[in-house]
Amino acid sequence: MKNQETHSTGYLTYAIVLIGLLALTTLSVAVTGIHLGAFTVALALLIASIKVAFVLAVFMHLRSENLFLKLAVAGVFVLFALVIIITFFDYLFR
Amino acid sequence: MSDHAVHSEHYDREAGKLGMWIFLFTELFLFGGLFLVYAVFRATYSADFHEAASELNTFIGTLNTVFLLTSSMTVAMSITAIQKNNRTLAFMLILITLILAGLFMVDKYIEWSHEFAYKVYPGSEVLKNMPRGELLFFGLYFMMTGLHALHVFIGMILLTINLVKVKKGIIHRENYLLLENSGLYWHLVDLIWIFLFPLLYLVS
Numbered sequence: 001m002k003n004q005e006t007h008s009t010g011y012l013t014y015a016i017v018l019i020g021l022l023a024l025t026t027l028s029v030a031v032t033g034i035h036l037g038a039f040t041v042a043l044a045l046l047i048a049s050i051k052v053a054f055v056l057a058v059f060m061h062l063r064s065e066n067l068f069l070k071l072a073v074a075g076v077f078v079l080f081a082l083v084i085i086i087t088f089f090d091y092l093f094r
Numbered sequence: 095m096s097d098h099a100v101h102s103e104h105y106d107r108e109a110g111k112l113g114m115w116i117f118l119f120t121e122l123f124l125f126g127g128l129f130l131v132y133a134v135f136r137a138t139y140s141a142d143f144h145e146a147a148s149e150l151n152t153f154i155g156t157l158n159t160v161f162l163l164t165s166s167m168t169v170a171m172s173i174t175a176i177q178k179n180n181r182t183l184a185f186m187l188i189l190i191t192l193i194l195a196g197l198f199m200v201d202k203y204i205e206w207s208h209e210f211a212y213k214v215y216p217g218s219e220v221l222k223n224m225p226r227g228e229l230l231f232f233g234l235y236f237m238m239t240g241l242h243a244l245h246v247f248i249g250m251i252l253l254t255i256n257l258v259k260v261k262k263g264i265i266h267r268e269n270y271l272l273l274e275n276s277g278l279y280w281h282l283v284d285l286i287w288i289f290l291f292p293l294l295y296l297v298s
Contacts, residue, residue, distance in 0.1 A: 008178070009170070010174065014167045014170050014171050015167065018163060018164060018167040021163045022163060025156065025291075028292055028296060029152065032292065032297060040296075044292035044293070045289075045292065045293075047292070048291075051288045052288050055166060055281055055285055056281075056285070058170075059167070060281045072119075076119045080122065080123070080126050083126070084129075084130060084133060087130060087133075087134065088137075091134055091137070
């Protein structure tokens with residue numbers, strides 16, 4: 001286990017991730033132009049989630065952080081998902 | 095003694111970054127609350143939300159996405175530059191980030207001015223006479239993008255501080271926690287926008 005090494009990400013990695021993010025943005029704009037009803041929202045959110053995962057992992061260096069932080073970030077997103085799910089359970093079945 | 099000093103600096107850095115992440119979690123829930131309100135109202139007034147969202151300018155929204163994504167990359171690169179002891183490059187990259195942030199704000203200014211010209215702003219008569227769902231959409235739109243723009247502004251102040259400190263050599267290869275944490279903050283601003291953009295501009 002490497003102790004305190006600074007993890008340095010190369011410029012090229014960042015550039016590739018940016019190209020990926022821009023491509024996903026284009027895809028997202030193109031896809032929402034087609035009317036797929038309720039799927040449009042689901043698809044737009046799916047693409048957004050993929051983009052967020054890339055920003056977290058590469059730009060925010062989460063992939064080279066310790067397990068504790070990775071779990072904490074994952075936990076926060078799970079918690080938020082639960083808040084949404086519980087709210088909608090209450091809202092739809094009351 | 096010097097060994098001890100190096101050691102404690104490392105732990106400061108870890109703690110400093112963890113503290114920043116915990117702050118970012120609170121920020122996520124600040125916006126999360128608004129996303130939750132959006133989700134419930136969207137489910138209630140889906141037709142009105144469709145109608146209102148189609149009035150937003152997708153081109154401006156897309157342009158702002160490009161500005162923010164690119165600026166996220168440049169600020170991330172500036173940290174690599176500092177780690178490689180290339181302060182001039184780091185300075186240039188932070189400067190580019192600031193310029194992109196400025197372009198985002200100019201774009202936002204044009205967008206809001208256009209809406210204000212049509213008397214679409216919180217509390218306006220035009221808004222009050224809209225169907226309830228459209229009124230709620232625009233209320234959320236101004237609140238969410240406004241709060242986001244405030245974060246962009248705070249991020250710009252942080253980046254300017256970093257720019258000066260890199261120039262003066264206060265931020266260097268051995269000590270760049272401020273730049274790292276400001277970078278994290280800037281990426282958060284980007285993350286929020288990644289969700290705001292499709293929910294407000296695209297889903298119409």
